[in-house]
Every structure is written in structure tokens, then in C-alpha cells.
Amino acid sequence: MKIWKxxxxxxxxxxxxxxxxxxxxxxxxxxxxxxxxxxMGLATLFVLVCSSTIIxxxxxxxxxxxxxxxxxxxxxxxxxxxxxxxxxxxPDIHAVLGLFVPLIVVNCLILxxxxxxxxxxxxxxxxFDALGMGLGFTWALxxxxxxxxxxxxxxxxxxxxxxxxxxxxxxxxLPPGAFITLGIIVGLMNTFTRKTA
Amino acid sequence: MxxxxxxxxxxxxxxxxxxxxxxICPFLGVSKKVETAFSMGIATTFVMTLSGVASWLIQNYxxxxxxxxxxxxxxxxxxxxxxxxxxxxxxxxxxxxxxYQALGIFLPLITTNCxxxxxxxxxxxxxxxFIESIAFSFGAGAGFxxxxxxxxxxxxxxxxxxxxxxxxxxxxxxxxxxxMSMAFMGFSGLIPM
Amino acid sequence: xxxxxxxxxxxxxxxxxxxxxxxxQTYKVTIPKINENALRKQEAAIIKVIPGAKSFKEVSKDxxxxxxxxxxxxxxxxxxxxAKSGGFGGIITMMVGVDMEExxxxxxxxxxxxxxxxxxxxxxxxWFQEQFKGKSFDDGFVVKEDVDAITGAxxxxxxxxKGVKDSLEKFLQVFGGEY
Numbered sequence: 001m002k003i004w005k006x007x008x009x010x011x012x013x014x015x016x017x018x019x020x021x022x023x024x025x026x027x028x029x030x031x032x033x034x035x036x037x038x039x040m041g042l043a044t045l046f047v048l049v050c051s052s053t054i055i056x057x058x059x060x061x062x063x064x065x066x067x068x069x070x071x072x073x074x075x076x077x078x079x080x081x082x083x084x085x086x087x088x089x090x091p092d093i094h095a096v097l098g099l100f101v102p103l104i105v106v107n108c109l110i111l112x113x114x115x116x117x118x119x120x121x122x123x124x125x126x127x128f129d130a131l132g133m134g135l136g137f138t139w140a141l142x143x144x145x146x147x148x149x150x151x152x153x154x155x156x157x158x159x160x161x162x163x164x165x166x167x168x169x170x171x172x173x174l175p176p177g178a179f180i181t182l183g184i185i186v187g188l189m190n191t192f193t194r195k196t197a
Numbered sequence: 198m199x200x201x202x203x204x205x206x207x208x209x210x211x212x213x214x215x216x217x218x219x220x221i222c223p224f225l226g227v228s229k230k231v232e233t234a235f236s237m238g239i240a241t242t243f244v245m246t247l248s249g250v251a252s253w254l255i256q257n258y259x260x261x262x263x264x265x266x267x268x269x270x271x272x273x274x275x276x277x278x279x280x281x282x283x284x285x286x287x288x289x290x291x292x293x294x295x296x297y298q299a300l301g302i303f304l305p306l307i308t309t310n311c312x313x314x315x316x317x318x319x320x321x322x323x324x325x326x327f328i329e330s331i332a333f334s335f336g337a338g339a340g341f342x343x344x345x346x347x348x349x350x351x352x353x354x355x356x357x358x359x360x361x362x363x364x365x366x367x368x369x370x371x372x373x374x375x376x377m378s379m380a381f382m383g384f385s386g387l388i389p390m
Numbered sequence: 391x392x393x394x395x396x397x398x399x400x401x402x403x404x405x406x407x408x409x410x411x412x413x414x415q416t417y418k419v420t421i422p423k424i425n426e427n428a429l430r431k432q433e434a435a436i437i438k439v440i441p442g443a444k445s446f447k448e449v450s451k452d453x454x455x456x457x458x459x460x461x462x463x464x465x466x467x468x469x470x471x472x473a474k475s476g477g478f479g480g481i482i483t484m485m486v487g488v489d490m491e492e493x494x495x496x497x498x499x500x501x502x503x504x505x506x507x508x509x510x511x512x513x514x515x516x517w518f519q520e521q522f523k524g525k526s527f528d529d530g531f532v533v534k535e536d537v538d539a540i541t542g543a544x545x546x547x548x549x550x551x552k553g554v555k556d557s558l559e560k561f562l563q564v565f566g567g568e569y
Contacts, residue, residue, distance in 0.1 A: 176375040183369065
């Protein structure tokens with residue numbers, strides 16, 4: 001049941017965003033609307049799964065001194081693929097995510113998984129580890145962006161869910177709102193895990 | 198004049214950390230003590246300025262002439278940054294052991310600081326001139342140093358405050374960052390970008 | 391030591407070559423679609439800013455590019471050009487349509503921008519874009535006088551107005567004499 005454990009830990013126990021606090025730049029930057037959060041999460045998931053699998057596959061061929069540059073080249077390749085595919089088939093989403101698609105390259109989550117897991121474990125285990133971490137990242141981004149969109153715009157995925165009586169707190173879609181919302185969620189998660197533990 | 202405005206703009210108005218969300222990992226991770234935070238800021242500024250210049254040269258003299266800027270840009274930039282960091286590390290180690298002691302441990306971390314790749318990409322997107330690129334890179338680094346040092350200053354004081362247990366650590370740091378970011382929004386409009 | 395060094399370089403080079411090959415291939419497959427998207431977006435914008443236009447033709451003169459809007463019979467119904475301006479977050483590009491006979495703007499739409507969501511990004515809202523429609527060529531385009539600004543986003547509003555005005559002047563210098 002090792003594989004199941006590899007997969008499941010990324011979703012909650014070692015959730016990259018709320019527990020490990022890695023790969024924070026996109027978490028804060030693109031979560032101003034739910035659709036952006038989902039798109040960014042899925043793009044990262046794609047890159048993470050592909051590069052973890054490939055790196056695990058070629059790990060024995062790479063001399064340890066140049067492993068980081070090698071990993072980065074693999075990651076950058078998949079990011080460029082994701083970027084081109086998004087630009088070709090989902091131009092609207094590509095326009096919104098803008099600068100943050102290329103920055104998946106330096107998302108510490110991906111290099112972190114490559115270094116800490118994929119370079120030491122079998123291909124299958126690396127695949128499920130990446131899948132779990134990627135999905136954990138995706139749900140965290142989706143969750144955060146839904147909260148921010150509801151409070152900041154009164155809508156979810158662009159549909160107005162709160163009536164006219166609601167005056168949106170614009171601050172939540174602006175940079176300060178990102179930091180504060182995430183800080184409160186992390187705090188709440190700490191409270192919750194402490195009680196169950 | 199343009200360059201000066203660009204410099205001030207990237208320090209205060211569009212601060213890399215607080216307005217653009219670039220370089221959050223070291224901002225949260227290495228901001229416990231003012232001294233180390235400041236060293237990290239200086240090391241980052243140094244690498245940022247160098248890689249800003251290097252990526253400008255690569256973009257304008259290699260990628261664009263060969264028509265490869267659309268699909269080799271990310272790979273090329275990140276490789277340049279990674280090798281540059283390695284190079285800086287070696288040079289500092291040889292020339293100034295004292296400086297190496299102070300900065301050494303941060304240097305490998307800088308490769309994955311997204312502020313640096315972000316900077317290289319922004320320079321390419323905005324099509325800055327050579328001089329503008331230098332001003333922008335240096336300003337971005339200075340802005341990063343300012344933000345991380347201020348954060349460390351606040352967190353040092355915070356040790357004496359009674360922070361609710363669940364909020365200790367990362368959570369309170371994020372909330373402080375939010376307040377700082379709000380304060381920095383006051384600079385918007387300072388410069389017509 | 392030496393052999394290890396060579397091996398390092400060779401491995402890194404092989405990986406980079408492989409990556410370059412894969413990317414060149416992906417680029418070849420996706421680029422027609424990416425260009426088509428850009429073209430379609432441009433066409434939609436031109437049709438939006440020139441009333442009655444169904445297609446367009448690109449025209450270039452003295453280094454300035456503009457577009458002629460054509461109706462279903464291929465008759466010229468107006469002209470459009472791209473305006474650029476430095477906004478709050480980055481460059482704002484707009485498509486501006488002009489009615490050369492009435493000497494006024496026929497429409498304006500924002501093509502791309504990097505403004506703050508909820509504030510500057512509201513330059514994309516219809517009410518803001520609509521107010522440029524029907525403005526005379528010699529309007530001042532002064533924000534808060536001739537053009538209503540978006541609350542909390544004066545910089546973005548000014549950038550749009552200034553971009554329209556500057557590009558209009560450039561456009562008229564080259565194409566203005568034709569009528």
C-alpha cells in the first residue's frame with residue numbers, strides 16, 4: 001500500500017500549499033479568480049507529473065554534480081510545452097495566467113519533488129507522489145481562489161452568487177488580500193490539525 | 198531620468214515581493230533575523246543584476262536573431278541563471294572567504310528564487326533597453342532587500358508579542374506581509390508607469 | 391576527475407539537445423494555431439470597432455500599419471489602428487476604430503493589458519470603452535473632463551485615453567490626408 005500512501009499524503013498531511021508552504025508565488029499571484037486558480041493548478045500538475053516521471057526514469061544516468069541543471073532543463077521543457085499548448089488551445093486562460101506559466105519552472109514544489117523524491121524512488125512511486133502533490137496543489141489553489149473571488153467580487157467562476165446587497169471587499173482580489181487570506185487559512189489548518197492529532 | 202523612474206518604480210510601486218508576488222519563498226523562509234535577511238537580499242540583488250544583464254544579452258543577441266525566443270526562452274534563461282549562480286559562488290569562494298561565509302549558504306537557493314527568472318522574463322516582455330534593464334534589475338533587487346529586511350525586523354520584534362498559537366510561524370508572517378503590501382499600495386500613483 | 395567532468399558536460403548537452411528537439415517540434419505543431427488565434431482576435435476587435443465591417447484588410451504606409459474595415463461587398467466602411475500605452479501594470483494595447491467622414495472615433499476596445507483585477511482591469515468594461523465612441527478627432531481626451539475615470543484606477547484610465555490620443559495623432563498624420 002506504499003503507492004497509496006505516496007499518493008494520499010500530498011492531499012492533506014503534506015499538502016504543499018497549506019502544510020509545507022512551498023511553491024507560494026503562484027498560490028498568491030493567480031488566485032484572484034477561481035478559474036485562474038484551477039488553470040494554474042492543472043498546468044502545474046501536468047508539469048509536475050511529467051517531470052517527476054522522466055527524472056525518475058533517467059536518474060541513474062545523471063552525474064550528481066549537474067543534477068540540478070538537468071532537472072531544471074527537463075522541467076523547463078515541459079513548462080514550455082504547457083505554455084505553447086495553452087496559447088494554442090486556451091488563449092483566454094493563457095492571457096490571464098501570463099507571466100506565471102513560465103514561472104512554473106522555478107516553482108520550488110516541482111524541483112523539490114524531483115530532488116527529494118523522484119531522484120531516489122521508482123518510476124511508479126514518483127508518478128503517484130507527483131500526482132498526489134499536484135492534486136493537493138490544485139485543490140489548495142482552487143479553494144483559495146474561490147474564497148477570494150466570493151469575498152472580492154461576489155462571484156464564483158465569474159457567476160454572481162451573492163446578491164446586490166453584497167458590496168465586494170475589493171481588497172481580497174488585490175495583493176494584500178492574497179497574503180491575509182492565506183495566512184488565516186494556514187492558521188485555521190493549524191488549529192484543526194492540532195485538535196485531531 | 199527614465200531609468201531613475203524605473204528604478205524607484207520597481208523598488209516601491211511595483212515591489213517584486215509585495216505587489217508582483219515574486220520571491221515569496223525566501224521572503225517567508227529567510228526572514229527570521231535581520232542580519233541574514235539583509236545578506237540574502239544583497240546576494241539576491243547581486244545575482245539579479247547580473248542575470249538581468251545576461252538574459253538581456255541572450256534575448257537580443259541569440260534568441261531573437263535565431264527566431265527561437267518563443268520556445269527556447271525558458272530553458273535558456275534558467276540555464277543562464279543556474280550557471281551564473283554557480284559561477285558567482287565559485288568566484289566569491291576564491292576571492293573573499295568572509296563574504297562566502299556570509300552569503301554562501303544562500304547562493305544555491307537563489308536559483309529557484311522565481312524573482313530572478315521573473316525579472317529575466319519581464320525584461321524580455323517589456324522590451325527594455327540595456328540601460329533600462331540594468332536599472333530595473335537593480336531596483337527589483339533593492340525592492341526585494343527592502344521587503345525581506347523589513348519583514349525580518351518585524352518578526353524579530355514579534356518574538357516578544359503574544360501571538361495566538363495556531364497563528365505562530367508562517368500564518369502570522371503571511372498576515373504581516375498582507376499589511377505591508379497594503380502599506381506599499383500607498384505608493385501607487387507615485388510614478389506614472 | 392577529467393573523465394567525470396566530460397561526462398557531466400555530455401549528459402547535460404544530450405538532455406538540452408533532446409529538450410530543444412522536443413520543443414522545436416511542439417512549436418511547429420502549435421504555432422499555426424497560436425497565430426490563428428491572434429488573427430481571429432484581431433479580426434473580432436476590428437469588426438467590433440468599425441460598425442458594419444465584416445472583414446478587414448491590412449494597410450501600411452510610411453511605417454504605420456492600419457486596417458481597413460470592409461462590408462460584405464468589399465466596400466470600405468471605416469478604418470482602425472492599434473494603440474499602445476504604458477498602464478499601471480504593463481503595456482495596454484487597444485484597437486481604435488475611426489469614422490473618417492464624420493471625423494470621429496467609431497469605437498475602441500482593449501486587446502490586452504496587465505492591470506490590477508477589480509481596479510485597472512475594469513478598462514475592459516463596456517461602459518468605459520463605449521465613452522470613446524463618437525468622440526471627435528480634436529477632443530482633448532482629458533481624463534475626468536472628457537473621459538470618465540474608473541474609481542481607484544486613474545492611472546489605467548489616463549493610460550488608455552492618452553494611448554488613444556497619441557496613436558490617433560500618429561495615424562492621422564499618415565492616413566488623414568486621404569479624405
